[in-house]
Amino acid sequence: xKILLVDDEKVQRDLLQGFLENQGYEVMTAADGPEALEMFAxxxxxxxxxxxxxPGMTGDEVLDRMKKLNPEIRAxxxxxxxxxxxxxxxxxxxxxxxxxxPVNLEYLLSRIRKIEQDILVVNDVRVAxxxxxxxxxxxxxxxxxxxMKEAISLARRxxxxxxxxxxxxxxxTGKELMARLIHLLSSRSDEPFVEVNCAAIPENLFxxxxxxxxKGAFTGASGRRRGRFELARQGSIFLDEIxxxxxxxxxxxLRVLQEKNITRVGGEKNIEVDVRVIAASNRDLKQxxxxxxxxxxxxxxxxxxxxxxxxxxxRREDIPSLLELFAARYGxxxxxxxxxxxxxxxxxxxxxxxxxxxxxxxxxxVTLTRGSVIRLADVPAEIRHYQNMVSGxxxxxxxxxxxxxxxxxxx
Numbered sequence: 001x002k003i004l005l006v007d008d009e010k011v012q013r014d015l016l017q018g019f020l021e022n023q024g025y026e027v028m029t030a031a032d033g034p035e036a037l038e039m040f041a042x043x044x045x046x047x048x049x050x051x052x053x054x055p056g057m058t059g060d061e062v063l064d065r066m067k068k069l070n071p072e073i074r075a076x077x078x079x080x081x082x083x084x085x086x087x088x089x090x091x092x093x094x095x096x097x098x099x100x101x102p103v104n105l106e107y108l109l110s111r112i113r114k115i116e117q118d119i120l121v122v123n124d125v126r127v128a129x130x131x132x133x134x135x136x137x138x139x140x141x142x143x144x145x146x147x148m149k150e151a152i153s154l155a156r157r158x159x160x161x162x163x164x165x166x167x168x169x170x171x172x173t174g175k176e177l178m179a180r181l182i183h184l185l186s187s188r189s190d191e192p193f194v195e196v197n198c199a200a201i202p203e204n205l206f207x208x209x210x211x212x213x214x215k216g217a218f219t220g221a222s223g224r225r226r227g228r229f230e231l232a233r234q235g236s237i238f239l240d241e242i243x244x245x246x247x248x249x250x251x252x253x254l255r256v257l258q259e260k261n262i263t264r265v266g267g268e269k270n271i272e273v274d275v276r277v278i279a280a281s282n283r284d285l286k287q288x289x290x291x292x293x294x295x296x297x298x299x300x301x302x303x304x305x306x307x308x309x310x311x312x313x314x315r316r317e318d319i320p321s322l323l324e325l326f327a328a329r330y331g332x333x334x335x336x337x338x339x340x341x342x343x344x345x346x347x348x349x350x351x352x353x354x355x356x357x358x359x360x361x362x363x364x365x366v367t368l369t370r371g372s373v374i375r376l377a378d379v380p381a382e383i384r385h386y387q388n389m390v391s392g393x394x395x396x397x398x399x400x401x402x403x404x405x406x407x408x409x410x411x
Contacts, residue, residue, distance in 0.1 A: 002028065003026065003046065004039060004040060005030070008051060008054045016049065016108075033058070040070075047075065047115055047116075048066060049075075049078060050062055050095075060089065060090070060093060063093050074118075078101060078103060086098065096111070124152060128155070128156055131181075131185060132184070142322050145317040148310065151178070151309055165278045166305070167309065168281060169280070173310070173311060175280040176280070179236075188236055194238065196237060198244050206252070209227060211262040211264055212229075212262070214267045233274060235275065236278055239277065251295065251298075254295060260274065312351045312354045323338060326362035327365075337372055339373060339376065345376065346379065349386055
C-alpha cells in the first residue's frame with residue numbers, strides 16, 4: 001500500500017517514514033500542502049498521513065482538496081491539539097481518524113492495517129460486482145453493510161482455490177447466489193455450474209440423480225442417463241441443503257468425494273469426475289455431527305473453507321438498496337417510490353425469511369399499490385403491527401393496534 005506522509009517537521013517525517021517502511025509500506029513524503037497536492041495529483045496513493053497544523057496550507061485544506069480529486073482517499077490526521085472540536089472537524093472532512101502528538105506508533109500501525117484491510121475488502125466487492133454485471137445471468141449482490149462486504153471478500157479469496165466450500169446461512173439469505181459468485185470468480189467459470197437440492201431428491205432416486213444410470217438398470221430406465229456429477233465435470237457442483245441428506249446417502253456421497261470417481265447405477269465402469277464442491281445448509285452441521293445425524297468425516301470433507309452469510313436483520317444497511325432493486329425489477333415501466341414512513345418500517349422489520357421474504361413483500365406492494373407511491377397503509381398489516389405485537393403490555397398493544405387500524409382506515 002502506498003502512503004503519502006505530509007508534515008512540515010523533517011524529524012517527524014523521517015521518524016514516521018522509517019517506521020512505516022520497516023513495516024513493508026511504500027512511503028512518499030511532502031513538506032507542505034502544495035507539494036503534497038502536486039504529488040497526489042499524479043501518483044496513485046491509498047492513504048494520506050497529514051499534519052493538522054502546517055504553515056501556509058493547513059491539513060484541513062489539503063484533505064479537502066484531495067477529497068475533491070479522489071473522494072475514496074483514506075486519511076489519518078496528526079495533530080498536537082487532541083481536543084473534541086478538532087476531532088469532529090477532521091472527521092467531517094472525511095478523515096478516518098486523528099492521532100495526537102507524540103504519535104503512538106503501535107496505534108498508528110493498527111489503524112493503518114485496519115484501513116488496508118478495508119481497502120482490500122472494498123476492492124474485492126467491486127471486482128465481484130463488476131463480474132456479476134458482465135454475467136449473462138440476472139445476478140446482483142447488494143453489499144453496503146460491513147458483514148456482507150466481508151462475506152464477498154472471503155468468497156473472492158477462496159474462489160481461485162480448489163478447496164470445497166461450505167456456505168452457512170438462514171433460509172432466504174442468498175446461499176445459491178454466493179455459490180454462483182464463487183464459481184464465476186474461479187478458474188472453472190467457463191465450465192458448468194450444476195445445482196442439486198439434496199432435500200428434494202427421494203432416497204430411492206439419489207444415486208441415479210447424482211451418479212446417473214445405465215439402460216435397464218431399474219424399471220423405467222429406458223436409456224443411459226448422466227448424473228449431476230458427470231454434468232458438472234470440470235465445473236462446480238452446488239449441494240444445497242446438504243444437512244437434509246439421510247445418513248445412508250451421506251456415506252455414498254462421501255465415497256465419491258474421497259475417490260473422485262463415480263459408477264452409474266447398473267454400470268461397472270468407474271468414471272473420473274473433476275468437480276469443485278460447494279455445499280450449503282441452513283442447519284448447524286457441527287451440532288448435527290455431535291448428535292450423530294451427520295457424518296463427521298463428510299463434514300470435514302465439505303468444510304475445507306466455511307463462509308457464513310449474515311441474516312438480513314444483521315445487515316439493515318442493505319435493505320434500502322434491496323427495496324429499490326426489487327421495486328425496479330417488478331415495477332416494469334413504472335418507477336415506484338417508497339414514502340419515508342413505509343421505508344422506515346420496512347427497514348426495521350426483522351425478516352425471518354430474509355431476502356426472499358423482502359423480495360416477495362416488494363413484489364406484492366408493487367403489484368397491489370395503486371399509483372407509483374407506496375404509503376405506510378400499503379405495507380402488509382403483519383409488518384406494520386409487528387413491533388406492537390412483540391413489545392408492551394397486552395392492553396398497550398391492543399390500544400396501539402386499534403389506533404393504527406383507525407389511521408389506516410382514514411387513509
